[in-house]
Amino acid sequence: MSTHYDDEAQVEDLRRWWKDNWLPLAVGLGLGLAAIFGWEYYRTQKNQTxxxxxxxxxxxxxxxxxxxxxxxxxxxxxxxxxxxxxxxxxxxxxxxxxxxxxxxxxxxxxxxxxxxxxxxxxxxxxxxxxxxxxxxxxxxxxAPDALKLLDAGADSYAVLFDELRGDIKLAEGDRAAALAAYTKAIGGLGGETTGTPNAPIAESLQHKIDDLADVAAVKS
Structure with a gap:
C-alpha cells in the first residue's frame, strides 16, 4: 500500500514541477528549434548566394x-x-x-x-x-606610385615584384638599379629552372640581365 501512495506522491511532485517549469522548457525548446532552423536557413541562403x-x-x-x-x-x-x-x-x-x-x-x-x-x-x-x-x-x-606599391613586398610574388621594379627603373634610365632588381628576381627563382614552370620567367630575366652587361662590367 505504501508503494501506491509513494507513486501518487511522485506523480503529484511531477505535476507540480511541470506546472512551475513548463514555460521555461517551452521557451528553451522553441529557441533551440529556432536556432536549428535558422542555421539551416542561413546555410541554404549562403549556398544559394x-x-x-x-x-x-x-x-x-x-x-x-x-x-x-x-x-x-x-x-x-x-x-x-x-x-x-x-x-x-x-x-x-x-x-x-x-x-x-x-x-x-x-x-x-x-x-x-x-x-x-x-x-x-x-x-x-x-x-x-x-x-x-x-x-x-x-x-x-x-612610376613613383607604382614603386611605392612594389616596396611593400610580397613573398609569394617577390620575383614578379622585383622584375617589374627593374622594368620601371630601366624605363627611368637607372640601369644599375634595373640590373640589381633583375638579379634579385632571378635569384629568387632558386637555381636551376630548366624544365620547370619557372623556365620562361628565368629566360626572360636572363635576357634583361644580358642586355645590361655593360653595367655589370662597370661594376666589376
Missing part, C-alpha cells in the same frame, strides 16, 4: 572573352553591389580590370583593382592585386 555569384562571374568572363565590355561592367557592378561578401566580387573586379587594360581604359582598371584590394577576403590574393595595380600606375605614367 554563392551559386548565383558564381554563375554571374562565369557570365562576366564570357562577356570579357566576347569583348562585350559594357555588359561585363554591368555584371561586375552587380557582383560588387549584390554579392560583395563572396570572393566572386573581387574576382570579378580583377577580371574587368584586365579587360579594361586590354581596352586601354587605365582609369577604369585602376578603380576596379583598388576596389578589389579593399574587398578581397583572401590575404594571399592582395599581393597579386598590388602587382597588377602597380603595372597600371606605371602605364599611367605614375
Amino acid at each position: 554563392r551559386a548565383e555569384a558564381s554563375q554571374l562571374f562565369e557570365e562576366l568572363k564570357t562577356a570579357v572573352t566576347a569583348k562585350k565590355y559594357d555588359d561585363a561592367v554591368k555584371m561586375a557592378d552587380r557582383l560588387a553591389s549584390d554579392f560583395e561578401s563572396t570572393p566572386y566580387a573581387a574576382a570579378g573586379a580583377m577580371k574587368l580590370a584586365q579587360a579594361a587594360v586590354d581596352d586601354n581604359k587605365l582609369d577604369d582598371a585602376r578603380i576596379r583593382l583598388e576596389w578589389a584590394y579593399a574587398h578581397a577576403d583572401d590575404e594571399a590574393l592582395k599581393p597579386l592585386i598590388h602587382l597588377r595595380l602597380a603595372r597600371v600606375l606605371w602605364q599611367q605614367g605614375k
Whole structure:
C-alpha cells in the first residue's frame, strides 16, 4: 500500500514541477528549434548566394572573352553591389580590370583593382592585386606610385615584384638599379629552372640581365 501512495506522491511532485517549469522548457525548446532552423536557413541562403555569384562571374568572363565590355561592367557592378561578401566580387573586379587594360581604359582598371584590394577576403590574393595595380600606375605614367606599391613586398610574388621594379627603373634610365632588381628576381627563382614552370620567367630575366652587361662590367 505504501508503494501506491509513494507513486501518487511522485506523480503529484511531477505535476507540480511541470506546472512551475513548463514555460521555461517551452521557451528553451522553441529557441533551440529556432536556432536549428535558422542555421539551416542561413546555410541554404549562403549556398544559394554563392551559386548565383558564381554563375554571374562565369557570365562576366564570357562577356570579357566576347569583348562585350559594357555588359561585363554591368555584371561586375552587380557582383560588387549584390554579392560583395563572396570572393566572386573581387574576382570579378580583377577580371574587368584586365579587360579594361586590354581596352586601354587605365582609369577604369585602376578603380576596379583598388576596389578589389579593399574587398578581397583572401590575404594571399592582395599581393597579386598590388602587382597588377602597380603595372597600371606605371602605364599611367605614375612610376613613383607604382614603386611605392612594389616596396611593400610580397613573398609569394617577390620575383614578379622585383622584375617589374627593374622594368620601371630601366624605363627611368637607372640601369644599375634595373640590373640589381633583375638579379634579385632571378635569384629568387632558386637555381636551376630548366624544365620547370619557372623556365620562361628565368629566360626572360636572363635576357634583361644580358642586355645590361655593360653595367655589370662597370661594376666589376
